[in-house]
Amino acid sequence: MSKGHELLRLSPVMPVVVIDEVADAVPVARALLAGGIRVIELTLRTPVALEAIERVASEVPEIVLGAGTVTTPEQAKQAADAGAKFLVTPGCTERVLEAAFATGLPFLPGAGTVSEAMRLAEQGLTALKFFPAEPSGGVAYLKAIAGPLPQLEFCPTGGITAQSAASYLALSTVGCVGGSWLTPKDALAAKDFDRITALAQEAAALA
Numbered sequence: 001m002s003k004g005h006e007l008l009r010l011s012p013v014m015p016v017v018v019i020d021e022v023a024d025a026v027p028v029a030r031a032l033l034a035g036g037i038r039v040i041e042l043t044l045r046t047p048v049a050l051e052a053i054e055r056v057a058s059e060v061p062e063i064v065l066g067a068g069t070v071t072t073p074e075q076a077k078q079a080a081d082a083g084a085k086f087l088v089t090p091g092c093t094e095r096v097l098e099a100a101f102a103t104g105l106p107f108l109p110g111a112g113t114v115s116e117a118m119r120l121a122e123q124g125l126t127a128l129k130f131f132p133a134e135p136s137g138g139v140a141y142l143k144a145i146a147g148p149l150p151q152l153e154f155c156p157t158g159g160i161t162a163q164s165a166a167s168y169l170a171l172s173t174v175g176c177v178g179g180s181w182l183t184p185k186d187a188l189a190a191k192d193f194d195r196i197t198a199l200a201q202e203a204a205a206l207a
């Protein structure tokens with residue numbers, strides 16, 4: 001099994017995390033681990049994201065740390081240099097793909113259509129982000145493409161909730177789902193890390 005597929009086996013939910021205050025990064029990673037979630041996707045959507053990755057890489061080595069929202073070749077390299085152990089993209093371009101391969105890290109590229117998924121499979125990439133999952137057709141879409149493309153495995157992300165996660169996880173081509181609901185903005189603003197642990201426990205129980 002390739003490293004990409006192994007990433008989909010770590011936890012039933014891959015938390016997609018947006019860190020606005022760098023001091024929150026380590027407590028969030030610890031709160032997720034305490035709830036039984038072994039993986040975190042820290043998105044490159046804020047100015048502090050790379051520093052957040054550096055801190056989690058050095059202070060919480062037990063969690064498998066990915067950099068999400070990699071949308072440029074430069075970001076792929078920066079995320080690897082900061083200590084990310086895998087990369088996630090919402091979609092894919094030739095240049096991002098090349099830069100991601102150059103890091104040597106496992107990599108979950110985003111696909112939202114059958115042709116995108118087939119192009120990535122041609123490059124040996126068969127563990128994919130399905131993004132944005134709900135607007136792209138959700139469970140029904142994934143069921144339909146499992147017929148012609150049973151060898152592909154997905155981490156659907158985008159619009160998935162604690163309630164809808166199980167219906168995705170029941171599909172043979174879904175390894176885990178991604179979502180931001182484990183780290184709600186209001187919990188982060190209130191530094192309510194216990195709530196994040198409680199949400200992580202519920203998510204881990206979906207296994």
Ligand SMILES: O=C[C@H](O)COP(=O)(O)O
Nearest residue numbers: 016158159160179180181
């Ligand atoms: O942009 C969306 C994130 O990748 C996660 O999506 P979500 O907030 O709908 O869970």
Ligand SMILES: CC(=O)C(=O)O
Nearest residue numbers: 068069088089090131
């Ligand atoms: C879609 C996703 O998980 C990302 O922003 O990389």
